[in-house]
Amino acid sequence: MHGYLSEDTLVEVPVAVIWEVYRGLQLGKLVNELLRDVIGEVEFVQGDGSVGTIVKLTFPPGTPGPSYMKEMFTKIDDEIRLKEAETIEGGFKDVGFDLYRVRLQILEKDTESSIIRSSVEYEIDDKLEEIASQVTTKPLEIMAEVIGKYLKERSSTN
Template identity: 70%
Template sequence: MHGHITQDNLVAVPAAAVWEAYSGLQLGKLVDKLLPDVIGRVEVVEGDGGVGTLVKLTFPPGSPGSGYMIEKFIKNDDVARVKETELVEGGYRDLGFDFYRIRLEIIEKDSESSIIRSSVEYEIDDKLAELASHVNTKPLEIMAETIGKHLSEKKTAQTQ
């Protein structure tokens, strides 16, 4: 079974500023700072933020499942403002998913706002299809909203 879900979040921040936060390793640092009790802690296992980088996300206490996941950066396109990661260990892999990819795309709406498009693509054996109902974009939505708000407040503080 193959599935795909997408969520768009509008933020009042220019696309270039959002991409600066989402590209490379900056996103993990912001998650650590702003969302450790919601999404978890991020640590770099290997790499410098480019393609091939491995990061480990340790979920907050009380989270269901194995408690962690390791993702590999497979795309980090500064021109298209697209970042993709694939799950290589833990998380949904431990539940039986064969493939789990997250795609983050920053789309310019106008000079002062942008859209953070978060997508999840997955594959799971048809015998385990009921587990697909667990897949959602909620953590990515929370991350987009929180980081968008943080960047907007930072922009406002700089212009005052």
């Protein structure tokens, strides 16, 4: 079974500003600062934020399922402002997914606002359809909203 979910989140931040955060390690640092209790703790295992970088996300206590996942950045395209990461260990891999890929794309709405398109693509055995129904973009949407708001507030104080 192959699945795909996508959600757009409008943020009142210029595209260059939000892409600068999303493209590298700053996204994980802001998750640690702003969303540790909601999304978890990001640890940089190897790499400098470019393709091949591996990050470990330890979920907050009480989160059902595996306690962590490791992701590898598999694509970063500055031209179309697209970043992809695949789960390589833990998380959805541990419950039977063959592929679990997160795709984050930053689209320009106008000079002062952007759309963060958060997508999840997955492959799983048809027999595990019930597990596939648990896939959601909600954590990515929350991350987009909180980081967008944080960057907007920070730019208005400068």
